[in-house]
Amino acid sequence: MFKKFSPSTDIAGQTPPKSSVQRSIRAAVLQQWKIGPETLEEIWPKKDTLIHVKCREHISIYTIQSVPLFFQHFDGPFYPTLRLLYQYPFLLPKVGVDRGAIRFLLAGAPMMCPGLTSTGGYLPPPEEALPKGTVVAVHAEGKEHAVGVGITELGTEEMRRVNKDVAVEIVAHLGDDLWALQTL
Amino acid sequence: MSSSDQQEPQPVRPLQVIYCQICTFPPEYCEFGSSLTRCKEWLQGANSQLFDKYYSDEALQSKIGTLSLEAQAKLEKDTAKKEAKAEAKADAALKKKMASQVSIKRIERNKRKHVTAIHGLEAFDVDLKKASKFLAQKFATGASVTKNAQGLDEIVVQGDVSGDVLELIEGGAGPLKGVPADNVVIIEEKKKKTQE
Numbered sequence: 486m487f488k489k490f491s492p493s494t495d496i497a498g499q500t501p502p503k504s505s506v507q508r509s510i511r512a513a514v515l516q517q518w519k520i521g522p523e524t525l526e527e528i529w530p531k532k533d534t535l536i537h538v539k540c541r542e543h544i545s546i547y548t549i550q551s552v553p554l555f556f557q558h559f560d561g562p563f564y565p566t567l568r569l570l571y572q573y574p575f576l577l578p579k580v581g582v583d584r585g586a587i588r589f590l591l592a593g594a595p596m597m598c599p600g601l602t603s604t605g606g607y608l609p610p611p612e613e614a615l616p617k618g619t620v621v622a623v624h625a626e627g628k629e630h631a632v633g634v635g636i637t638e639l640g641t642e643e644m645r646r647v648n649k650d651v652a653v654e655i656v657a658h659l660g661d662d663l664w665a666l667q668t669l
Numbered sequence: 670m671s672s673s674d675q676q677e678p679q680p681v682r683p684l685q686v687i688y689c690q691i692c693t694f695p696p697e698y699c700e701f702g703s704s705l706t707r708c709k710e711w712l713q714g715a716n717s718q719l720f721d722k723y724y725s726d727e728a729l730q731s732k733i734g735t736l737s738l739e740a741q742a743k744l745e746k747d748t749a750k751k752e753a754k755a756e757a758k759a760d761a762a763l764k765k766k767m768a769s770q771v772s773i774k775r776i777e778r779n780k781r782k783h784v785t786a787i788h789g790l791e792a793f794d795v796d797l798k799k800a801s802k803f804l805a806q807k808f809a810t811g812a813s814v815t816k817n818a819q820g821l822d823e824i825v826v827q828g829d830v831s832g833d834v835l836e837l838i839e840g841g842a843g844p845l846k847g848v849p850a851d852n853v854v855i856i857e858e859k860k861k862k863t864q865e
Contacts, residue, residue: 523680571695572683585740588747591701630686630695659694660702 486544486558488593490662492669497539499669507535510547514555514563517620518576528554528569538669551668556657562620564634564656567664570622571630577622578615580641580653581607584626590633591660596623596653598644608641615641623653633658687716697723700748703755771838773855775831783829788821797822808833831855 502510515525529535529549538546538553546556555565565576582596583605590596601608605626609615617640622631635653637644644652657663688695691711692702696719699708713720771789778784790797797814801824805812810827817823826834835855 521680527680527683568686571686573681574684575681585744588701588744591698628697630697632698659698664693 486656487661487663490540490666492666495541496669497541499536499538501534502537510535510563517563518565519578520573520576524573528573546663546669548669553663553666553669556663558656562618562636564620564636567631567634567657567659568667570634574622574631577620577634578609578613579607579624579631580609580615580621580635580637581605581624581626582632587625587628587632590623590625590655590658593655593658593661595638595651595655596635598639598648598650598652601652602645602648608644611642617643620656621653623655623658630659687719690715703752705748705752770854773831773834775829775855785826785829785831785834786817787824787826787834788817790824797824800824801826804830804834804837807837 511525511529514520515522533549536548536551538548540546543559544556545558546553548554553566554569555563557563565573570576580596580601582590582600583603585605586596586600600606607624607626615621615637617637619637621635621637623633623635624630625632633655634657635655637653638651639647686695689699689702689708689711691704691708692699694702696708696712696716699705699712702708709720709724712723771787774786774788776784776786790800801812801814804824804826808826808828808830810830812824812826814822815825832855
C-alpha cells in the first residue's frame with residue numbers, strides 16, 4: 486500500500502477527529518488486536534488526541550504526537566505500523582515465510598501460499614486457524630522481527646489445502662515509504 | 670490509584686528495537702538492503718554482541734536454513750549484485766550533484782522592475798521553503814517557491830538581488846549552507862514574465 490508514498494504530494498489533510506470517533510477507534514483497535522487496555526493506554530494515552538492524516542486512495546494514517554501508529558484503508562481493519570509492531574510483537578497473530586521469499590516481500594510482492602506451506606514457512610495449527618481477512622504479522626524464517634504486516638486472502642486451512650496463488654496481501658513491509666516516515 | 674486493585678494487569682512494556690544506522694532496518698535484515706558491508710562495519714563498532722549473533726560463523730551456517738546450497742549461493746550473488754548497483758547509483762548521484770549548477774537568473778518584469786529566480790538548490794539538500802523565507806527577510810521583499818516550466822522548483826525573489834544572493838550562497842548563510850561556491854552561475858534574461 487505504501488510502495489510510492491511521499492508526504493509532500495500524497496497527504497490531503499490532517500485533522501483531529503471528534504472524540505466520539507476517537508472512542509470508536511479505540512474500541513475497534515482493542516477488539517481487533519491482541520492488546521490489553523492498559524497497554525493501549527501506554528501507546529495512546531486517553532489525554533492525547535489522535536491526528537487523522539488523510540492520504541490519497543482513501544488511506545488514513547492515525548498519529549499521536551506526529552508519530553504514525555496505525556492506518557486503515559477505507560473503513561477496513563486497522564493495521565499497526567511496522568515500528569509499532571516491533572515494540573509490541575504480540576499485537577497480531579503470526580505467519581511465517583520461507584527465507585527465499587524474504588527478498589520478494591521486501592520489494593512489495595504479495596505472499597504466495599507455497600512460501601507459507603513449505604518447510605521454512607509457518608502457519609498456525611488447525612486449532613488456531615485464521616479466517617480470511619485477518620490482519621497478520623508476517624515473520625521470516627530465522628528472523629526475530631516481522632518482515633511486514635498483511636491481511637489473509639485465504640483461511641489458513643485453505644492455504645494448506647490449495648497451496649496456490651496469493652495467501653497474504655502485504656499491506657506494509659520493511660523499507661517501504663511508510664517505514665521511511667518516522668514522523669508525520 | 671487504589672492499591673486494593675491488585676488484580677489489575679500491568680501494561681506490557683514496549684520492546685526496545687535497535688535499528689541499523691546505515692540502512693534503518695533491524696540489523697538482521699541488513700543483508701537484504703543494499704549496503705551490507707557498511708552495515709556490518711557499523712554494527713561491529715556499535716554493538717559487537719549483536720554482530721556476533723548475526724555474523725559469526727555458526728550464525729551464518731544456521732542461516733542457510735532450509736534453502737539448498739545452490740539457492741543460497743544464488744541469493745548471495747543476487748544481494749552482492751544489488752549492493753554493487755546501489756553503490757554505483759549513489760556514486761552517479763553524487764557526481765551529478767557536484768556537476769549540477771545553481772543558476773541565478775535576473776528576469777525583467779516591467780521596464781524598471783526585476784525578479785531574481787534561483788534554480789537548482791534542491792540538488793544540494795536546501796530546504797526551499799526555509800530558504801525563501803530567509804531570503805525574503807534578508808531583502809525585505811517577497812520571495813516564494815514556484816515550479817517552473819521544466820518542473821523544477823525555483824525560488825523567486827522580487828527585485829534585482831542577484832549579486833547579493835550570490836554572496837549569500839558563497840558565504841553559506843543560514844539554510845543556504847552546503848552549496849559549494851563554484852557551482853553558482855548568474856544568467857541574464859530578457860524575458861517578459863507574465864503577470865498572474
